[in-house]
Amino acid sequence: MTTTTIATDQDVATLINVFTVTRKTQQPLVDLLTEATEQVMRHHRGFISANIHASLDGTRVVNYAQWRSREDFQAMLDDPTAREHMSAAGSLATAEPHLYEVASVHHV
Amino acid sequence: MTTTTIATDQDVATLINVFTVTRKTQQPLVDLLTEATEQVMRHHRGFISANIHASLDGTRVVNYAQWRSREDFQAMLDDPTAREHMSAAGSLATAEPHLYEVASVHHV
Numbered sequence: 001m002t003t004t005t006i007a008t009d010q011d012v013a014t015l016i017n018v019f020t021v022t023r024k025t026q027q028p029l030v031d032l033l034t035e036a037t038e039q040v041m042r043h044h045r046g047f048i049s050a051n052i053h054a055s056l057d058g059t060r061v062v063n064y065a066q067w068r069s070r071e072d073f074q075a076m077l078d079d080p081t082a083r084e085h086m087s088a089a090g091s092l093a094t095a096e097p098h099l100y101e102v103a104s105v106h107h108v
Numbered sequence: 109m110t111t112t113t114i115a116t117d118q119d120v121a122t123l124i125n126v127f128t129v130t131r132k133t134q135q136p137l138v139d140l141l142t143e144a145t146e147q148v149m150r151h152h153r154g155f156i157s158a159n160i161h162a163s164l165d166g167t168r169v170v171n172y173a174q175w176r177s178r179e180d181f182q183a184m185l186d187d188p189t190a191r192e193h194m195s196a197a198g199s200l201a202t203a204e205p206h207l208y209e210v211a212s213v214h215h216v
Contacts, residue, residue: 006113055207061211099163099164104159106159
């Protein structure tokens with residue numbers, strides 16, 4: 001699969017991580033998350049996808065990511081290299097990561 | 109299109125609305141957003157899709173939605189019926205809506 005799709009019947013753990021930034025730190029954080037995802041996260045067991053979003057008002061960055069399971073995501077959190085990248089992100093922004101399930105989808 | 113896909117080359121305005129809830133208000137808010145989306149939002153010009161997410165820890169609800177343009181989204185905000193539904197959501201949770209562009213996507 002080369003594109004993230006959102007559906008209620010997928011067996012994935014969805015991570016939505018909301019970073020609060022400023023206009024000055026938004027692009028550096030996007031760059032850091034992009035690099036960390038390519039170099040570290042995507043090589044972890046259970047990684048499916050990550051999508052880095054920048055808010056038009058310059059105040060937020062959101063990572064919408066899918067992992068195969070909650071356990072795979074948790075294992076990544078315990079990896080020292082991943083923690084190093086998350087700590088670097090933490091110096092640019094406050095992060096609010098939560099795991100989600102898709103409750104309902106709606107289309108025209 | 110019957111599934112939301114995330115990509116950098118789509119000409120859409122992405123709304124990510126993060127609601128802070130409690131275990132008690134999470135499901136009522138999911139129900140309210142589901143109903144409001146079906147009855148009101150999806151009939152608005154420019155609506156593409158909405159995806160209601162419930163956090164596993166019971167503290168958040170996230171709507172990941174796509175609109176054709178920022179202007180279409182703004183026009184919906186000015187609609188009295190839509191405002192009524194948003195006000196009802198506001199009585200259950202605090203909302204943090206922001207519009208986003210997709211900065212980068214990553215896959216295994």
